[in-house]
Amino acid sequence: MSLATQYCWLMLAPEFSNLVRKSQRTTRYLAGLRGRNEGVTICAPLHSLNSYTIRATEELLYYAQRQGLMTQATTIDGKAMAAELSAEISAATAKLVANGKAKPGLAVVIIGEDPASQVYVRNKKRTAEACGFNSVQHTLAENVSQEEVLSLIDDLNTDPAIHGILVQLPIPAHLDELTVTQSIVPEKDVDGFHFQNIGMLTSGNTDGAFVPCTPAGCMLMIEDQLGKDLSGLNAVIIGRSNIVGKPIASLLLKANATVTICHSRTGDLPQVARNADILVAAVGRPQMVKGDWIKPGAVVIDVGINRIEVEVDGEKKMRLVGDVDFAEAVNVAGAITPVPGGVGPMTIVMLMSNTLQSALRA
Numbered sequence: 001m002s003l004a005t006q007y008c009w010l011m012l013a014p015e016f017s018n019l020v021r022k023s024q025r026t027t028r029y030l031a032g033l034r035g036r037n038e039g040v041t042i043c044a045p046l047h048s049l050n051s052y053t054i055r056a057t058e059e060l061l062y063y064a065q066r067q068g069l070m071t072q073a074t075t076i077d078g079k080a081m082a083a084e085l086s087a088e089i090s091a092a093t094a095k096l097v098a099n100g101k102a103k104p105g106l107a108v109v110i111i112g113e114d115p116a117s118q119v120y121v122r123n124k125k126r127t128a129e130a131c132g133f134n135s136v137q138h139t140l141a142e143n144v145s146q147e148e149v150l151s152l153i154d155d156l157n158t159d160p161a162i163h164g165i166l167v168q169l170p171i172p173a174h175l176d177e178l179t180v181t182q183s184i185v186p187e188k189d190v191d192g193f194h195f196q197n198i199g200m201l202t203s204g205n206t207d208g209a210f211v212p213c214t215p216a217g218c219m220l221m222i223e224d225q226l227g228k229d230l231s232g233l234n235a236v237i238i239g240r241s242n243i244v245g246k247p248i249a250s251l252l253l254k255a256n257a258t259v260t261i262c263h264s265r266t267g268d269l270p271q272v273a274r275n276a277d278i279l280v281a282a283v284g285r286p287q288m289v290k291g292d293w294i295k296p297g298a299v300v301i302d303v304g305i306n307r308i309e310v311e312v313d314g315e316k317k318m319r320l321v322g323d324v325d326f327a328e329a330v331n332v333a334g335a336i337t338p339v340p341g342g343v344g345p346m347t348i349v350m351l352m353s354n355t356l357q358s359a360l361r362a
């Protein structure tokens with residue numbers, strides 16, 4: 001097929017679900033191309049819709065990208081999705097209470113004065129209260145002993161009014177993070193960091209387990225774009241942390257994606273990333289992922305939260321950016337999460353969802 005051909009049609013065949021899914025993203029670009037009376041189309045009889053056709057479709061997208069004909073990616077509105085979920089959780093909570101059960105109780109333990117942690121904890125408390133939860137905050141001094149922290153967690157573990165416990169990370173260096181997180185009973189470990197919950201997730205048994213909040217939120221956004229079954233799609237995750245990269249990999253694998261996990265020792269990262277139909281960036285490096293790392297039409301989930309200094313009207317200001325260079329990526333991707341307003345709000349609402357689940361099980 002010549003890429004210079006003008007005007008054709010992309011034929012969608014519902015029975016070829018894999019192609020249709022790819023095509024749904026492709027047609028967005030084709031619509032943009034046709035609008036300008038320019039473009040390349042794939043004509044294929046239904047029986048010949050195969051991997052060649054898919055490859056040709058991808059070639060078309062690269063062509064469109066090079067010609068500057070791409071339409072912009074859909075921005076995945078995490079804030080709106082989170083607000084919708086939050087309303088559902090509030091309604092479920094009201095029903096629970098109307099049936100004579102206790103409100104979901106969420107206890108947040110914050111140690112020290114880290115300003116970013118204080119913002120996160122404040123947001124969690126506000127959302128918990130908006131959902132109608134019993135929200136309890138324990139603020140401990142920076143120099144608190146490990147015994148005191150473990151004793152508090154022990155009390156919360158046995159408190160029937162508390163269904164979810166989380167210790168805001170990071171904690172001061174003199175405390176052992178693993179001992180602290182593992183001291184929360186798995187049934188109240190709404191962050192999903194207990195080995196029992198991690199084991200259930202990695203073995204594919206998510207029923208009854210608590211899935212870590214950020215990965216759970218990312219999956220909802222991916223499902224919203226691509227559906228629940230990701231068969232035939234390549235997912236690339238940049239970052240292998242226990243709280244983001246690894247659990248997202250388990251969830252994507254469970255959804256039948258073909259998963260690659262990258263990290264600081266991965267060779268030729270841009271090339272690996274370009275293979276991704278789903279690209280998840282969880283690195284902590286501002287705007288590291290450039291537009292030419294992204295496969296045209298890919299779904300890009302930007303987990304990173306980085307503060308950078310920018311100059312506005314000659315004044316230096318702090319700005320939040322992700323791990324993806326949004327301004328470049330939005331011209332290539334099919335859909336992308338913004339920072340802020342993408343993964344962040346979904347993370348908080350998934351914490352509420354886990355706490356509600358815990359209350360329903362109690």
Ligand code: NDP
Nearest residue numbers: 214239240241244263264282283284303304305343344347
């Ligand atoms: P970690 O620091 O624990 O992990 C970072 C990962 O990125 C590591 O696996 C590291 O590799 C990898 N990495 C670092 N530099 C590079 C590089 N140059 N090339 C390739 N890989 C690299 O971070 P987290 O997973 O905890 O968080 C990642 C980001 O997500 C942060 O910005 C954090 O603030 C944000 N975050 C956002 C949340 C939200 O709700 N939106 C929630 C949680 C985190 P290696 O293992 O080899 O060192």
